[in-house]
Amino acid sequence: MALASTQYGPVLGTGDDVLSFKGIPYAAPPVGPNRFQPPRPPEPWTSPRDSRHYGATAPQTSTEGAMAELIPRTIIPGDDYLNLNVWTPGLTGRAPVMVFIHGGSFTSGSGALAVYDGTRFARDGVVLVTINYRLGADGFLWFGDGTPNLGLLDQIAALTWVRDNIAGFGGDPGNVTVFGESAGAMSVCTLLAMPAAEGLFHRAIAESGAAHNTISPSSARLVGTRLAAALGTAPTREAIADVPVPQLLAAADKLTQQVAAKPRRKLWGDVARTLLPFSPVVDGDLLPGAPLDRIRSGAGADVDLMIGTNSEEARLFLVPTGVAAKLNTPLLYAAAGLRFGLPVAGVRRYRANRPGATAGDVLAAVMTDSYYRIPAIRLAEAHPGSYMYEFAWRSPACGGQLGACHGLELAFVFDNLDEPSAAGMLGPAPPQHLADLLHKTWITFATTGNPGWPPYTPPHRTSRHFNTASGTTTNNRPDERLTWHHH
Incomplete structure (x- = not known):
């Protein structure tokens, strides 16, 4: 004690x-x-x-x-x-x-x-x-x-x-x-x-x-008003405070599902882009x-x-749910265009860079970049001297389809690969040497402010690549990065 x-x-x-x-x-x-x-x-x-x-x-x-x-x-x-x-x-x-x-x-x-x-x-x-x-x-x-x-x-x-x-x-x-x-x-x-x-x-x-x-405040009001309507209460915090907590949680979950099902700006404002009604x-x-x-x-x-991302973030949301397996080529183009604003030429670029990939694989790559990788790059560009990384180790979970998905790096960062609750995502025998490296890198940065590789600065755009064999990359996937130039 x-x-x-x-x-x-x-x-x-x-x-x-x-x-x-x-x-x-x-x-x-x-x-x-x-x-x-x-x-x-x-x-x-x-x-x-x-x-x-x-x-x-x-x-x-x-x-x-x-x-x-x-x-x-x-x-x-x-x-x-x-x-x-x-x-x-x-x-x-x-x-x-x-x-x-x-x-x-x-x-x-x-x-x-x-x-x-x-x-x-x-x-x-x-x-x-x-x-x-x-x-x-x-x-x-x-x-x-x-x-x-x-x-x-x-x-x-x-x-x-x-x-x-x-x-x-x-x-x-x-x-x-x-x-x-x-x-x-x-x-x-x-x-x-x-x-x-x-x-x-x-x-x-x-x-x-x-x-x-x-x-924006107007988007927050849209969310609040729709939540209050679903609960049958006045659109005020005071009225919502009177709702039993389990009922409030259930209504909020349902609202989140509605956003995901119909992410239309007219209905949700900015939330149609973020998919996060409470943010x-x-x-x-x-x-x-x-x-x-x-x-x-x-x-x-x-x-x-x-700042960094995982190579296949979106597979966490597309593989276990079965969405990736059901997707066909026409749906891919429609989804990428409507949801992410990516023109057909951009989707074709992603597909050409992944020979043999399924439509679900291509959508996962587009979604990963739209929601995670490109925003990370924009932040690094806005904050001079930032360091970037990419976590690329692929989990064998879900029949090897989960890949380097969202959240996978956490057990490595905390050096807790032996935690039983992480086994579902990690699969059998995740590499301890990679956890040693990631954990040490986070500590080195926290101690010194320098993780051990050059900052992400154009034109070199150096980034650390974490995998079974790790190293640094420069100007990673520039054609796909430039596809999002209008964003």
């Missing part, structure tokens, strides 16, 4: 070589009068708080169908879910700090997933923190009045807690790297553009998410402008940035 101090009271953790403290509240429970309000400080305590087990997680539905085995969820009931977890090599010293923001489309996930266990980061000299934040309607519903972007404000409150308390856990508050995957990476890139987050972190890593996934809003104040524009104008310029 171990005892550490925070500004709100002492916490009791566990461990020997590595110490862990779980479920530490960084803000008051966001329920009752605190619901739909900015995060408020937790009530202080005097007796040591038992922090040997994960705390509550944000309300969310459980995974169903084909995705349940690939993307497990940890759901722990309770109101006090604005909490965080710390793994540390010791309570003295000033180790680099890494704060992980989980993904899950801004509607699911938590810092309590087993694959995010930070033991191996702490073993290798890093203080690792994972956090929860408000999800779905509670985190991102906005009608234009009150405070927007509550989920992002939760993340800022957690980073503020790290700044003010992490020295008591052996961490250096002057060397904090924030990193995230998917919606967590989108959060990282949005935080780069938020004045309220300035100075809270010094380095940033964005895995499979960039600075394109925000929506950061460019409100003009907390988030003064679109993150990419803000970063291009110098926001976050003093933050070291590493």
Whole structure:
């Protein structure tokens, strides 16, 4: 057992070589009068708080169908879910700090997933923190009045807690790297553009998410109005707060499915492009402008940035669902044109570069670039000195069809290939040497700001390629990159 101090009271953790403290509240429970309000400080305590087990997680539905085995969820009931977890090599010293923001489309996930266990980061000299934040309607519903972007404000409150308390856990508050995957990476890139987050972190890593996934106030109102109509309530936060949580979660899930089925701008505004009805809003104040524009104008310029994607991100969404197998050539051209704005000549370029590929394979490549790779490149271009990577190891799962899909790199980054809940996505015998390399690279960047290869700078556009055999590439797939020049 171990005892550490925070500004709100002492916490009791566990461990020997590595110490862990779980479920530490960084803000008051966001329920009752605190619901739909900015995060408020937790009530202080005097007796040591038992922090040997994960705390509550944000309300969310459980995974169903084909995705349940690939993307497990940890759901722990309770109101006090604005909490965080710390793994540390010791309570003295000033180790680099890494704060992980989980993904899950801004509607699911938590810092309590087993694959995010930070033991191996702490073993290798890093203080690792994972956090929860408000999800779905509670985190991102906005009608234009009150405070927007509550989920992002939760993340800022957690980073503020790290700044003010992490020295008591052996961490250096002057060397904090924030990193995230998917919606967590989108959060990282949005935080780069938020004045309220300035100075809270010094380095940033964005895995499979960039600075394109925000929506306008009018789009947020469209989503909120449609959610209220589905619930039969007035279009206000106060009315929606009276809806039982299970009913609200079910309605929000159904709304997300409706967006995916008919992603039309007339119905959903910007959400037709992002497919994320609950996501950061460019409100003009907390988030003064679109993150990419803000970063291009110098926001976050003093933050070291590493950004990357997986080679076949979209296969996670197209293979287990059976969509890829059902696609034929006419549907491919229609889907690529309507959904991604890619002209027929562009689709033909992708097809020509992949001899023998099915229509589903080509759509997966187009979707991967549209939603992940090209936005990552745009961010690297907007933030001079950024480092880029591509994770290309192909999982043998789903009969070898899953490939280098979305989320696959996480178990490698955390060096948790032996975590049973990751087996569905990893398949048998994932390469430990690749986990050693990825894990070490993330730590090197967090420690020094340089992962070990040149920045992504035109015309060379150097990028690190992670696979069974890893190396660097220059000007990777330029013909396909230029296909998106109009975007």
